[in-house]
Amino acid sequence: MTVLKVFNTLTRRKETFKPMRGKQVKMFVCGQTPYDDAHIGHAKTYVQFDIIVRWLKHLGYDVFYAQNITDVEDKIINRAKEKGVDPLGLAKHYAQRFLEDLEALGVKENIDVFPTTSDYIPQMIEQIKILIEKGYAYIVDGDVYYDVTKFHDYTKLSRMSIKELNKHRIEPDPRKRNSFDFALWKSQKPGELAWDSPWGKGRPGWHIEDTAMTVTIFGPQYDLHGGASELIFPHHTNEIAQAEAVTGKKPFVKYWLHTGVLNIKGAKMSKSLKNFVTIREMLNTHDTEVLRLYYASTHYRKRMDFGEEDFGKPKAELEYLYNTLRNVKHAASSEGDTVKEIEALLAETKKKFTAAMNNDFNTPLAFTSLYALARQTNRIVSQQKISQEQAESITQTFRELGGILGILGEEVLVEEELPKEVERLIQQREEARKKKDWKTADRLREEIRKLGYLLEDMPEGVRWRKTSG
Numbered sequence: 087m088t089v090l091k092v093f094n095t096l097t098r099r100k101e102t103f104k105p106m107r108g109k110q111v112k113m114f115v116c117g118q119t120p121y122d123d124a125h126i127g128h129a130k131t132y133v134q135f136d137i138i139v140r141w142l143k144h145l146g147y148d149v150f151y152a153q154n155i156t157d158v159e160d161k162i163i164n165r166a167k168e169k170g171v172d173p174l175g176l177a178k179h180y181a182q183r184f185l186e187d188l189e190a191l192g193v194k195e196n197i198d199v200f201p202t203t204s205d206y207i208p209q210m211i212e213q214i215k216i217l218i219e220k221g222y223a224y225i226v227d228g229d230v231y232y233d234v235t236k237f238h239d240y241t242k243l244s245r246m247s248i249k250e251l252n253k254h255r256i257e258p259d260p261r262k263r264n265s266f267d268f269a270l271w272k273s274q275k276p277g278e279l280a281w282d283s284p285w286g287k288g289r290p291g292w293h294i295e296d297t298a299m300t301v302t303i304f305g306p307q308y309d310l311h312g313g314a315s316e317l318i319f320p321h322h323t324n325e326i327a328q329a330e331a332v333t334g335k336k337p338f339v340k341y342w343l344h345t346g347v348l349n350i351k352g353a354k355m356s357k358s359l360k361n362f363v364t365i366r367e368m369l370n371t372h373d374t375e376v377l378r379l380y381y382a383s384t385h386y387r388k389r390m391d392f393g394e395e396d397f398g399k400p401k402a403e404l405e406y407l408y409n410t411l412r413n414v415k416h417a418a419s420s421e422g423d424t425v426k427e428i429e430a431l432l433a434e435t436k437k438k439f440t441a442a443m444n445n446d447f448n449t450p451l452a453f454t455s456l457y458a459l460a461r462q463t464n465r466i467v468s469q470q471k472i473s474q475e476q477a478e479s480i481t482q483t484f485r486e487l488g489g490i491l492g493i494l495g496e497e498v499l500v501e502e503e504l505p506k507e508v509e510r511l512i513q514q515r516e517e518a519r520k521k522k523d524w525k526t527a528d529r530l531r532e533e534i535r536k537l538g539y540l541l542e543d544m545p546e547g548v549r550w551r552k553t554s555g
């Protein structure tokens with residue numbers, strides 16, 4: 087048996103995964119700033135961390151997963167001002183829609199808590215007070231800044247030089263001691279929402295919420311912190327500086343994992359560049375399982391370049407796997423044998439899948455082993471009947487391993503299992519297709535989908551499956 091190894095951004099090495107307290111894993115992933123709908127670049131990160139969680143649970147770890155919602159932030163305040171609405175109300179509206187998106191992606195069920203910024207203001211003020219007392223932070227006209235030169239390991243996560251740090255400061259502020267010092271507390275500007283603090287009315291800077299939340303929920307140290315690679319600097323860098331200075335405990339987080347970004351036409355998909363496709367838009371035209379397999383087809387640390395045409399491959403692969411399950415169902419018979427070769431294939435696939443996932447969650451390689459099993463299974467069941475028990479065990483293996491990636495959760499049906507009403511609609515659709523009446527065919531397909539059945543147009547004719555939702 088292989089052991090789980092994960093690539094830790096902090097050490098830039100693959101390390102054997104060993105949580106701080108036995109089988110317990112405490113993990114945190116940076117969540118959304120809800121001022122608009124989330125896009126499929128965000129979904130990449132959340133789906134890939136969801137696969138990581140599913141794998142950890144599969145290995146028997148007891149995972150507690152927190153993901154924050156930033157409801158106090160410049161972008162929300164600006165958007166609310168544009169629309170003339172209350173910023174917290176706007177954030178609440180989009181946070182609700184985001185949770186619906188996470189549910190549709192099959193991600194929400196694995197997240198235990200969604201701590202929200204506006205609920206953690208006292209904890210943030212408490213941490214800022216400690217930072218000032220310990221000499222890490224200073225006050226200027228109601229603002230509080232972190233003096234980066236006071237924290238000696240500041241660049242240990244990003245491995246940046248001081249020169250590079252300087253390059254990253256967009257607005258130099260003469261009141262700051264060093265150009266790259268960052269805000270812990272921002273004094274209130276006219277009309278902005280604010281909370282009372284020892285330094286006057288204001289609101290927290292962005293970075294302090296994560297440490298206030300995790301120290302409250304997990305304690306001073308925890309196992310795994312995730313997010314997109316663009317957060318390494320400054321966000322995660324500043325989190326370490328805050329938490330380790332406040333608690334005096336190192337390391338704040340044992341394993342830092344980062345996902346590669348999703349590009350579109352050479353640029354990072356982002357809300358500010360307005361080059362995004364929302365999760366909602368995507369799920370209107372593609373199944374969740376197709377989208378999940380699309381993300382799983384690339385290693386989580388790698389960048390992806392989005393193109394609508396790239397969905398053809400995962401869609402076809404998924405249909406092939408479902409068709410395999412259908413073929414297995416057809417081949418099952420009380421007179422069928424238990425085929426030795428299949429037993430060996432199932433064992434070998436589980437081994438290969440495990441080795442791939444244990445190697446820093448190599449989902450593309452894990453999927454390859456599942457796909458290879460499908461090919462071999464089809465070869466065998468096209469030639470002979472198999473026992474009911476073996477058919478069950480093949481199906482079980484596909485569902486178990488597919489379930490790690492969040493696919494193969496739907497039921498395949500053979501003809502006898504199809505309700506009469508659906509059968510009738512399918513026949514009507516076939517007739518419409520023969521007459522090349524695509525409009526009617528599409529309408530009927532939609533009607534059938536609403537009844538919970540997905541149609542697949544295979545070379546050998548139409549096939550169907552029952553959706554899980």
Ligand SMILES: [Zn+2]
Pocket residue numbers: 115116117296321
């Ligand atoms: Zn964060």
